[in-house]
Amino acid sequence: MLYLVHMIVDIPASLPAEEAARIKAEEKAYSQALQKSGKWPHLWRVVGEYANYSVFDVASNDELHDTLSKLPLFPFMKITVTPLAKHPSSIL
Numbered sequence: 549m550l551y552l553v554h555m556i557v558d559i560p561a562s563l564p565a566e567e568a569a570r571i572k573a574e575e576k577a578y579s580q581a582l583q584k585s586g587k588w589p590h591l592w593r594v595v596g597e598y599a600n601y602s603v604f605d606v607a608s609n610d611e612l613h614d615t616l617s618k619l620p621l622f623p624f625m626k627i628t629v630t631p632l633a634k635h636p637s638s639i640l
């Protein structure tokens with residue numbers, strides 16, 4: 549199942565810089581492992597914002613929730629999920 553996921557990141561200024569850098573490095577490693585596995589086939593930056601649009605290819609709502617809730621930046625994110633179905637006019 550495919551899901552369009554919008555993530556907006558808001559790290560509080562009160563978080564020490566070293567802690568923020570550590571969490572971002574963990575986020576990068578976690579996301580790159582999922583990209584290599586094929587479960588996170590698209591990751592795009594929203595121009596001018598600390599936000600991304602991503603496409604996840606996972607088996608179920610539960611797998612997506614589990615995957616997203618393990619993001620190291622999850623406590624600092626607002627996440628919106630849109631489940632995707634095949635468009636009847638799509639040739640893909």
Ligand SMILES: O=C(O)CC1=CCC(=O)O1
Pocket residue numbers: 555557575576577579580591598599600621
């Ligand atoms: O920078 C972001 O948009 C948050 C994020 C998701 C995966 C990643 O590596 O960073």
